[in-house]
Structures are given as C-alpha cells and as structure tokens.
Amino acid sequence: MAFVLxxxxxxxNWLAELDKWRRTSPDFFVGRPIILDLGxxxxxxxxxxxxxxxxxxxxxxxxxxxxxxxxxxxxxxPPLLKGGRATGGDIVPTVCDAPKAVPVAPARAEPTxxxxxxxxxxxxxxxFPNGDITVLGSVASGxxxxxxxxxxxYGTLRGRAMAGSTGNAAARIFCSKNEAELISIxxxxxxxxxxxxxxxxxxxxxxxxxxxLTIAALD
Amino acid sequence: xxxxxxxxxxxxxxxxxxxxxxxxxxxxxLAQAGQKVVVVDFDVGLRxxxxxxxxxxxxxxxxxxxxxxxxxxxxxxxxxxxxxxxWLLPAxxxxxxxxxxxxxxxxxxxxxxxxxxxxxxxxxxGIERGATLAMRFADTAIIVTNxxxxxxxxxxxxxxxxxxxxxRAEKGxxxxxxxLITRFDTQRASRGEMLTVEDVLDILSTPLLGIIPESEEVLxxxxxxxxxxxxxxxxxxxxxxTDAARRLMGNQIPMTVPTDRKGLFDRLFGRRAx
Numbered sequence: 001m002a003f004v005l006x007x008x009x010x011x012x013n014w015l016a017e018l019d020k021w022r023r024t025s026p027d028f029f030v031g032r033p034i035i036l037d038l039g040x041x042x043x044x045x046x047x048x049x050x051x052x053x054x055x056x057x058x059x060x061x062x063x064x065x066x067x068x069x070x071x072x073x074x075x076x077x078p079p080l081l082k083g084g085r086a087t088g089g090d091i092v093p094t095v096c097d098a099p100k101a102v103p104v105a106p107a108r109a110e111p112t113x114x115x116x117x118x119x120x121x122x123x124x125x126x127x128f129p130n131g132d133i134t135v136l137g138s139v140a141s142g143x144x145x146x147x148x149x150x151x152x153x154y155g156t157l158r159g160r161a162m163a164g165s166t167g168n169a170a171a172r173i174f175c176s177k178n179e180a181e182l183i184s185i186x187x188x189x190x191x192x193x194x195x196x197x198x199x200x201x202x203x204x205x206x207x208x209x210x211x212x213l214t215i216a217a218l219d
Numbered sequence: 220x221x222x223x224x225x226x227x228x229x230x231x232x233x234x235x236x237x238x239x240x241x242x243x244x245x246x247x248x249l250a251q252a253g254q255k256v257v258v259v260d261f262d263v264g265l266r267x268x269x270x271x272x273x274x275x276x277x278x279x280x281x282x283x284x285x286x287x288x289x290x291x292x293x294x295x296x297x298x299x300x301x302x303x304x305x306w307l308l309p310a311x312x313x314x315x316x317x318x319x320x321x322x323x324x325x326x327x328x329x330x331x332x333x334x335x336x337x338x339x340x341x342x343x344x345g346i347e348r349g350a351t352l353a354m355r356f357a358d359t360a361i362i363v364t365n366x367x368x369x370x371x372x373x374x375x376x377x378x379x380x381x382x383x384x385x386x387r388a389e390k391g392x393x394x395x396x397x398x399l400i401t402r403f404d405t406q407r408a409s410r411g412e413m414l415t416v417e418d419v420l421d422i423l424s425t426p427l428l429g430i431i432p433e434s435e436e437v438l439x440x441x442x443x444x445x446x447x448x449x450x451x452x453x454x455x456x457x458x459x460x461t462d463a464a465r466r467l468m469g470n471q472i473p474m475t476v477p478t479d480r481k482g483l484f485d486r487l488f489g490r491r492a493x
Contacts, residue, residue: 119424121379122372123346137424140375141368158422 004066006037007051015054022058034060036078039067048077112149119155120145129166141181147171160184164208173206174218188213224332227339227467228357230381232373234344236365237401240437240447241460242341243271245361247446248464250305254336257296259327260310261353262343263319269309272299273444283311286323292330301449306335316349328356346380354385359395359467361428365402366414371422374398378425397428399463404433405476429463430476431456455479 007014036052043051052062062078070080112131119137120126126133129148138155139145145159148166150173157175164171164186171185178199182191185208195215203218229242239262246258260268263283269275274297280290285308292308299305308331311318331338342353354360360381364374378396387394400419407413420427431437432455440450448457448464455477462472 118382121382122375124379138422140379140422141372142376143379155424156421 004035004037005055005060005062006039007041009041011041011043011047011051018058034062035064035066036062037066043068043072045072045077048072052077114147120159122159127165139175141179150174157183162189163206169208169211171207174204176203177201178204178215183213183215185213190215224335225337225359226328226332226357227337227359227361228342228354229339229361229363230342230350230354230377231344231363231370232346232350232377233365233370236363236370237431237437238344238363239267239271239341240441241361241363241399241401241431242268242339243441243446244448244457244460245464245467246305246337246339247299247302248448248461249337249339249467250299250302251448251461252464252468253304254468255304255334256337256339257306257308257331257335258339258341259308259331260341261319261349262341263310263349264312264315265343266310266312268341269297269307270444271441272305272307272446274299274307274309275444278309281309281311282327283314283318285327286319288323292327301445316343316347316352319348319352321352321355324352325356346376350377351380351384354381356386357381357394358387359397361397361399362423362425363399363401364419364423366400366404366408366416366419368414371414371419375423378423396425397467398423398425399428399431401431402433403430403476405478427474428466429459430474431459431463432476432478434479436479 038048048068055062064078065073065080068080073080110130114128114131114133116126116133116135120135120139120143122140122142125144125146127146131147132149132152133145133147134152135145136154139153139157139159139161141158143159144162145151146162146165148168149163150171151161151163153161153175156177156179158179158181160182161173161180162184163173167186169186173183173185179201180192182189183206185206188208188211190213199215199217204215205218206213206215208214229238231238242258246256250256258268258272259282260266261282269278277297280295282295284290285292285295295308297307297309299307328338340353340357343349362374362377364370381394381396382388385394398420400416404413408415416427416430434454434456436451436454437447437456440447443450447454448460451457458477465472
C-alpha cells in the first residue's frame with residue numbers, strides 16, 4: 001500500500017503543516033511510495049510541477065498522481081493512476097502492514113472473464129459487465145451475449161453479441177463462424193442485413209475503427 | 220422398480236411438429252418390445268393423445284382429477300386394447316393448464332415411476348406452465364424437430380429450458396437429451412429445400428435419436444386411432460420409430476432414413492446420418 005498525500009488549498013499552508021509534521025518524524029517518507037491526490041485542488045500543469053518540486057526538496061518522491069486532468073500531466077510529471085484507494089483527506093498518512101505492495105490495480109476478488117462450456121440456447125441472455133466472455137460452443141439464433149469486455153465464440157455465432165457494453169470501445173468480438181443476427185461494440189451495432197455477404201459463414205473479428213463497426217475475416 | 224423407471228418428456232416448443240404422434244409411436248414401440256409403458260398427456264385443454272391411441276371413448280377420469288385428488292391413479296389409467304403393457308393417462312379437455320400444480324404433478328409422476336418401466340410425458344406446445352410442468356420431473360428429453368428453421372430455433376429454446384428449469388437441472392444433474400427429426404424428406408433436403416440432418420444437429424448440438432421420414436402413413440394411422448408402429452409395422456415411419464425406441468433402450472442401431480419406395484433413386488439418396 002502506498003501513502004496518499006492530499007493537498008488542500010492554500011498549498012503554502014498545507015506545505016507548512018507538512019513541514020511541521022516532518023519535524024516530529026523526519027525519516028517517515030524516505031523510500032516510501034507516495035501518491036499525490038489532486039482531486040481536491042484545481043492546479044495548472046506548472047503548479048503541479050512546482051508542487052512536486054517542493055515535495056522533492058522534502059525528500060518526498062511522488063510516484064503517481066490521482067484525480068488530475070490527464071491532459072495536464074506532461075511526460076515530465078508522474079503518471080496518472082486510477083483505482084488507488086485514498087486513505088482519507090488527512091495529510092497524515094496511515095501506516096499499513098505491507099508497505100512494499102504496488103498501489104496500482106489492487107487485487108480484485110471478482111474474475112474478469114466468464115467461460116461458458118455449454119452452448120448458449122435461444123432465449124437465453126448472458127450478461128457479464130466485468131470483462132470478457134468466452135463461449136466454447138455456439139450462440140443460438142435468438143440468444144444474447146452481453147459483455148463489458150470482448151466476446152469470443154469458438155462455435156457458430158447465430159444470435160446477438162454485444163461487446164464493450166459498459167462503454168469500452170476497445171472491446172472486440174471474435175467468432176469461428178459468423179451467422180450473427182446482430183453485433184454491437186460500445187453501442188455501435190450492425191444487423192445481419194447490413195453485413196457483407198462475403199463475411200458470413202466464416203471466422204471473423206469485429207472492432208471499432210474510429211467509431212465505425214468493422215468486420216474482417218480471420219482466415 | 221422405482222430406480223429403474225425412466226421418465227421421458229416429448230417436447231418441441233413449436234406446435235404441429237409431431238410430439239403426440241411420436242409419443243404414441245414410441246410408447247407403442249417400447250410396449251411391443253415388452254416394456255411396461257404409460258403415456259401421459261400434459262396438453263390440458265387441448266388433449267389429443269387419447270385420439271391418436273384410439274382411446275377417446277374410454278376416458279372417465281384424467282390427469283387433473285388425479286392431481287387434485289378427485290380420482291385415484293388406477294381409476295384414470297386406460298389400458299390399450301391391442302398392447303397390454305401400454306397405458307394412457309389422459310389430459311382433461313375442459314380445464315386449462317393452471318389446474319396443474321407442481322406438487323400434484325410430482326406425486327403423480329412418483330406413483331407412475333413405481334408402476335411402470337417408462338413414463339412418457341407428451342408436452343403441450345409453447346414454453347408456459349403446461350410445457351414446463353411436463354418436463355419438470357423428466358430424466359430424459361426427446362426434442363421433436365422438423366427440418367425447418369423455426370422449428371429448430373424453438374427446439375433450441377426448449378433445450379435451454381431443459382437445462383435450467385427441470386428438477387434434475389436445478390439439482391445440478393444432467394438431463395439426457397435426444398433430438399428426433401420428424402417429417403424428414405431425404406430428396407428435398409438434398410435439393411436444399413429443407414435443412415439437412417447435419418444442419419439440425421450442428422445448430423442443436425444434441426445427439427440424434429432417430430429420423431422419421433415424411434409419410435402418408437403417419438396421418439392414416441392417427442386418423443384410425445392407432446400408433447403408426449402398430450397400424451403398419453413395416454411402413455417407413457414405423458421402422459424409424461421402432462429403431463428409435465430400441466436406441467432408447469440402449470441398443471446400438473445404425474442411423475438410417477427408412478423409405479417406403481424401393482426405387483434406385485431412393486437408394487441413391489438413402490444415406491446414413493451420424
């Protein structure tokens with residue numbers, strides 16, 4: 001677990017308070033991974049740079065930034081992080097048992113893919129917003145497979161496949177035989193009628209190319 | 220006895236594909252092989268199995284009466300006049316499917332299991348109460364399909380329900396499933412006017428129990444109130460049903476499409492299906 005510093009305005013006062021705290025435990029930040037949460041302070045790119053410089057003078061090395069506009073973070077600044085958990089609005093960091101753990105992508109208990117070993121039958125709807133769906137059999141006409149991530153069908157896709165349902169434009173659909181009624185990625189869809197006949201009955205992949213749903217043969 | 224009895228449901232989703240004909244024909248074929256069989260009509264309100272078996276004038280009590288405790292099972296069962304090991308439990312024509320309760324059906328099936336080798340439930344069309352209760356307690360399902368897209372899609376829907384809504388499925392057990400293709404015309408399939416056997420099996424990914432050829436014999440048999448396997452044992456559909464019944468009993472029978480006519484043309488197209 002990293003320590004999260006959450007500056008509050010005015011920054012000068014916050015730095016003074018940080019200095020006061022450092023006097024009581026001078027080596028506290030040495031060698032520790034620090035994340036700067038800028039969600040509470042609207043700073044410009046220059047101001048962020050100055051703040052990081054001011055922290056560096058105090059031997060505080062910032063390894064990542066949270067809660068900032070990604071456009072503001074140039075290559076000279078630490079990378080933007082998502083999903084790190086804040087330790088609260090207090091500048092006093094909390095000490096955890098495992099200080100070496102990496103702050104990014106905390107381990108989640110939920111799986112990020114769903115494997116279906118049986119065919120998806122007509123009338124069935126499989127919804128998995130957390131990630132990819134892999135179907136070992138076929139998806140029947142009148143069946144629906146909805147994934148937050150990509151969809152892989154090793155049998156024939158005869159029903160509907162909707163990938164990237166939670167707003168993921170990078171999701172793709174793969175099937176070893178395309179007889180789909182409808183395919184959709186991130187809300188962009190195409191019905192069977194709108195598909196090129198040359199792409200039917202063969203293995204294809206589907207992706208979003210500049211907001212255009214694109215289908216191409218794999219073989 | 221109870222542990223060897225098998226409860227079959229003959230189902231399809233779509234109407235008019237031959238569930239009742241197949242129930243009667245398979246029931247009779249199993250009885251002809253010496254098995255003790257009861258066929259149960261679940262099509263409450265639209266019963267037909269009594270007609271196909273020629274027992275319509277002997278119906279006194281029915282499935283609803285037994286489910287509701289008005290009559291005893293032994294009072295409602297009708298023994299076939301031609302085959303003494305074949306029995307019918309008719310449906311009620313005047314009631315509707317809401318009169319069936321799950322508990323009632325469970326107790327009737329349990330009692331039938333203790334008395335017969337085979338309990339064959341003739342499901343109504345559709346996916347509503349009547350159909351779900353007919354499949355509810357089955358060990359094995361026979362999905363009757365015509366080689367035609369709407370029938371195949373409805374069958375696929377039914378297979379999904381069999382895998383989720385039956386008692387065995389809810390207990391995490393497998394329900395055995397077989398596809399029975401009816402009204403199959405080898406020549407039309409080879410000309411591309413019908414789905415082929417391979418097409419149907421590819422879509423349904425379920426093992427094949429038999430292929431029943433399209434035949435005038437089927438209509439003739441049902442109009443005289445006789446299962447086709449009894450009416451004309453040597454006809455093509457009768458031979459196909461008899462083979463299917465033997466496969467149900469665990470025999471290995473090569474899969475063929477029997478034909479009535481023996482011309483060279485038929486032999487050319489009388490191919491085998493895996």
